[in-house]
Amino acid sequence: MSRQLIARSPDLQQLLNEGFDLEVRAGHLLIKDVPYVNSNREIKRGVLISTLELNGDMTVPPANHVAMWTGEHPCHHDGRIISAITNPSTGHDLGSDIRADFTFSAKAAYRDYHHKVATYIGRITGEAKVIDPTVSANTFPVFETEEGESIFRYLDTATSRVGIGVMNERLSALKIAIIGLGGTGAYVFDFVAKTCVKEIHLYDGDVFSQHNAFRSPGAASIEELQGKPLKATYFAGIYAKMRRGIEPHEVFADENTTALRHMDFVFLCLDRGAAKKAIIKSLVEWGIPFVDVGMGILRAQDSLTGLMRVSCFGPGVDMAVLERIDYSDGELPENEYSTNIQIVELNALNAALAVVMWKKRYAIYRDSSRASSFSYSIAANEMANDDKDAA
Secondary structure (H helix, E strand, O other): OOHHHHHHOHHHHHHHHOOEEEEEEOOEEEEEEEEEEOOOOOEEEEEEEEEOOEEOOEEOOOOOOEEEEEOOOOEOOOOOEOHHHEOOOOOEEEEOOEEEOEEEEOOOOOOOHHHHHHHHHHHHHHHHHHHOOOOOOEOOOOOEOOOOOOOEOEOOHHHHHHOOHHHHHHHOOOEEEEEOOOOHHHHHHHHHHOOOOOEEEEEOOOEOOHHHHOOOOOOOOHHHHHOOOEHHHHHHHHHOOOEOOEEEEOOOHHHHHHHHOOOOEEEEOOOOHHHHHHHHHHHHHHOOOEEEEEEEEEEEOOEEEEEEEEEEEOOOOOHHHHHHOOOOOOOOOOOOOOOOOOOHHHHHHHHHHHHHHHHHHOOOOOOOOOOOEEEEEOOOOEEEEOOOOOO
């Protein structure tokens, strides 16, 4: 399949988004796995073929109304041949292992290839649906990608279906580091892994323990927990099934902050104050933007309350935001940010807020507040910008 041709041709992209099994080969568009009825009233699957007319690397409205077919001749639900599209041309080879058994003619002024394909499939598959209403040519196949073709191992059809590929491409050259994968950091990784960033570096020297399994994405098996994997390697292995460009580092980032010097953005998801201070000192010196997350959950009689905080710093941000970052190590129980109560939905929410702030920096989300730090109160169900000058 020519990914570039499909991506730049709205009609082909629409076919892909709608779940058709399409391929571009040797100047032809192939729509595979199309249900039809044969003369014995059996439902079979065939391939609809159309020549492609192009202007450079984009399709143009097809001037040729003829289509071709690989399979038995499609019939009505009662076994009679669909004579309205029959063409007397005999079968022939089209090259590149494409064999057309029949040629069809359904004359119309087709707006584009989506219109043409939908017209032919409507006639052919419509008869199969009379016998079995559940059959469909919209099979939503999984399209594997090759090394160098995409950061993902299979096509990101979620982005193309909603038409935000251009915005997401703003992230494609970035090298991201996530420091800490205990709870919030693991969810940050989950969200960032589903963007097209070039590299994701994971830093955590801790073991993925049983308590981590209850506040992290996914579901660890007993065997995995018994193996006592390190967090960075454990999560990298899971998400490597989906994407390339993941680099696990089984160390604490503060042990060698110079490793972060080549990052474009850093997520700080650690509760060790001294380590955080050392990392932030280096990031500020190098001008590398970062988001720091914090969560302080307290027991209030028979319920839980507390705050979540997200702070972002980078070139152009007021240095005062650094004063809002908590550097405690958990030794002061009266400090609401020093407690270590973590609940999975709060970890996920804290991570989501951090990723939204990151995406705002790259103009994927609109940002009229210009806030560099904000907090969310669980009890009040309120979110407040900490910046005095925020709109």
